[in-house]
Amino acid sequence: MGRSCCWRTDDYPCTARFRFRRLLAFLRWEYCCDKIYGVAKEWLGVIFHVEDLVAQVKAGKLQEAYQYVRSFATINDSSNEAELLAQFLQYLKAISGFSEGRIREGGLFRDWFGRIYGHPKLNTYPCFASIVADALFLRIAQLSFRSSLNWKLVCNKAAEMVEEMAYKAPDLKERMRYPRCRSDLYDVMPITSSFRGR
Structure with a gap:
């Protein structure tokens, strides 16, 4: 059963849901991620x-x-x-x-x-x-x-x-529906610098 996600994020709820849906779409199409996908879909509860x-x-x-x-x-x-x-x-x-x-x-x-x-x-x-x-x-x-x-x-x-x-x-x-988007890992989970300018 789906649960609401409690990850700390600066995103609006709709943006966070979209990101999680993109993550599930990525995990769904990757052949080696079946078990991870099963756990993630239950835990995130967005699809x-x-x-x-x-x-x-x-x-x-x-x-x-x-x-x-x-x-x-x-x-x-x-x-x-x-x-x-x-x-x-x-x-x-x-x-x-x-x-x-x-x-x-x-x-x-x-x-x-x-x-x-x-x-x-x-x-x-x-x-x-x-x-x-x-x-x-x-x-x-x-x-x-x-x-x-x-x-x-x-x-x-x-x-x-x-x-x-x-x-x-x-x-x-x-x-x-899964979102229509590129399913490369970088597009799903963009890597950004943790350095913040002053």
Whole structure:
């Protein structure tokens, strides 16, 4: 997950971010720097990697995936698409927790299930109606759909949806791009004299 960088610098934050993005671009294209690139991308947190997000969702690490999205798309400053992605991950995490028996997380999506409960299509699918009713009335003892479905398959499908949503979020898409610039080491980390004139 990305972290904000705390290097001491005289640069403005946007300039520092640009420098770090250039550094990551350099490390990415150098064949001998794979491990350094992996550590740097996680520590600097300036490039949004969809592959990392998808891997987290596939592994069932939904809280980490949610926090990763929020580190690039904050609650107060995110597009509608990024907000939808974050809410999707939050609901999926709540459903996963509720199906494992954590009642506290059921309250998060209770209103959502309430809207589904009155839908006429539920009469066509009685098994789904039962799941909705169990979730709505927080009946954990009767709720056994976690064991009746392949949760790995659910995570894989969710990962496909998350990938599609991430590419549609303009603020996240902007953070996926590496800067267009020369990738020589001198251009990335210019060497200057430490001597200061009086």
